[in-house]
Amino acid sequence: MSQQEKNSSIPYPVKLVVGVLLMVGGTYLSLNSEKYLPFQKGLAEQGLPLDLGITVAVIGVFLMLFPVIQIFYLNPLSDAINERTSELEHTFTEAETLRSEMTKMRNDYEQRLAATEAEARSQIQAQIKEAQELRQSLMAEATAKADEMVKRAAEEIESEKQKVLSQLRTEVVTLTLAASEKIIGENMDTDKNRKLIAEFIEKVEVPS
Amino acid sequence: MTNLVAAAEGHEAHAGLIGVAFYIGLVLLLMFGILAAAKKGLNSKVFKNAWTQRTEQLYLFIENMAVGIIGAHGRKYIPMLITFWMVIFIGNMVALFFPYAPTADLSFNLGMALVSIMYVQFEGIKANGFFGHFGHFAGPKLGGIMALLITPVIFCIEIISELMKNVSLSLRLFGNINGGHKAVEAMNELGHTVYIPVGEFLLPIKLLTVVVQAMIFTLLTCVYLSLVTHHEEHHDEHAHGEDHLHEAHAAA
Incomplete structure (x- = not known):
């Protein structure tokens, strides 16, 4: 039983049976209209061509037609549309998940990159400082050596x-x-x- | 068969039981042919079949109309509305190429109108209860002598109004389609002496009528359903439904 049939309070078989009965009854009425519906002749003479037997039969046809069309085409179409919609929703959800994952990975990467840059910067600063200290000590040593050499040379000259x-x-x-x-x-x-x-x-x- | 031939020659506004049955059969054959062709294209993820695409568009159009006018619960009326739309549309198309069509028959149209209005009453009773639904026909609650004088009058007017909806729905369709045939015949008579079918120049207007009449019948059914299933939300929705009703009548 489909969802739409659940919504409808009249079951399909009942509709079909009532439809067939109305169609048969309407056909009988139309074929015997002079007996059961004599006023129709007067209406037709006044320019109103009405056959209530056909009307009743048409009601029967429609009662049968609604469930038949629903089962034959509308339910499969509705299912196909719903399936397609759910697939699209699934694809969109997947894409959204991938996008959020990508955003998260990008944030992680940016954070790691920033941390690495900061570390590299601090290491460079430390190296520069060390180099400057080394330069200072080397300069002092060189100056001391030079002074000593000058002193020794002066003594030797003397x-x-x-x-x-x-x-x-x-x-x-x-x-x-x-x-x-x-x-x-x-x-x-x-x-x-x-x-x-x-x-x-x-x-x-x-x-x- | 005599009736069928007479109808085919366009001499009668009523084709008789066999004639009407033939044309109803033709309409249903065409309808199921189209639906069967459309059903073949339902297997693929993207509907590539032209018939499937058209019927999907129709489904979505009717769904939008039903949800827009009736509300979210309007989806359950889609099968009935689509059936009406397709039968009237294909019946009207048949009327373009054949001298007779089911929708050019007053009895057929009255049958459709009765189905529509009876279904509306059924849904109204289901939504509001028997006394709630028919109590609404009595108009606003009045007190004292006014209730005795005015309420029965309003009740009678509302009942007549409901009955007239059948006449309105059926006569409108009958008048447009049968009137189209009559107009073509009359204009053909004008060009009869020079062998020019002048009436065929009405084809663009008749093509417009084909779509418009299918839409009006469906739209009015939606509006009637909306009026009887929205009583709990009452005046705003009622006014909203009546706006649609006025629009539909203006279009008609």
Whole structure:
């Protein structure tokens, strides 16, 4: 029993039986209208061609026609439309679910991307800071080393200078003595003279 | 058979039992032929069959009309409304190509009108109860002597009004279709001497009548159903239903 038949208070078989009875009765009335419906002749003469037998038969035909058309075509059509509608609704629901899932995945991806970017940024900052600290320490070390090297070089220069000055002094004394010896004509290379000259040179030496 | 031939020659407004039965059979044959062709296309998800598409459009049109005028419960009247629409439409189409048609017969139209109005009364009684439904015919509740004087008069007028709905539905259809035949015959007589069927120039108007009369009958049935099944929501809906009634009568 279909939903529409449930809605109808008269069952289909009853409609069909009543329809057939009305159709047969109407046909009988129409065929014997002069006996049962004599007034129709007068109506026809007045331009109103009415056959109530046909009217009754038509009522019977329609009582049979409603359920027949409903069962033959309208129920299958209604089912097909409902099925198509439910399929469309199902497809739309599926599409909606997929869309919401996609939106959720996109949000997750965006959140993960943001987190990754933040982490990368913090790591870069840490690396930059570390590099700057390393640079500072390397600079300080290099400066210290350079200062030490300059100091050592200065000490070496001073030492070499003293050494050269000492040698120069010795050479000057030797040359002075040799020159004096040549001039005076006698050997003056005594320890006493050498001492005197050295003292003199020290006195006249220009401070460096 | 004599009746059938006489009807075919267009000399009578009434074809007799056999003539009417023949044309009703023809209409039903065409209708079931169309429905059978349409039914073949129901298997696919998308209706590609032209007949299926047309009948689906008709179904949706009638469904919209029923739901729009009667309300959500109007869907249960769709089988009856579609049957009326198809029988009248195909009957009117037959009237375009044949000299007679069921819808050009007053007895046939009266039968359809009686089915429609009896069904409306049945639904009214079902919705409001016997006394509720017929009590509505008595009009507004009056007190005292007025109730004795006015109420019976209103009741009688309403009963006559209900009976006249049958006459209105049947005569309108009969007048339009049979009148169309008469007009074509009369105009053909004008061009008879020069062998020009002048009456055929009425075909566009008759084509319009084919659709309009099918729609009016169905629409009025919807409106009558709406009036008797909306009493609980009463005045607004009643006014709404009467608006549709006025529109339908204006179209008719």
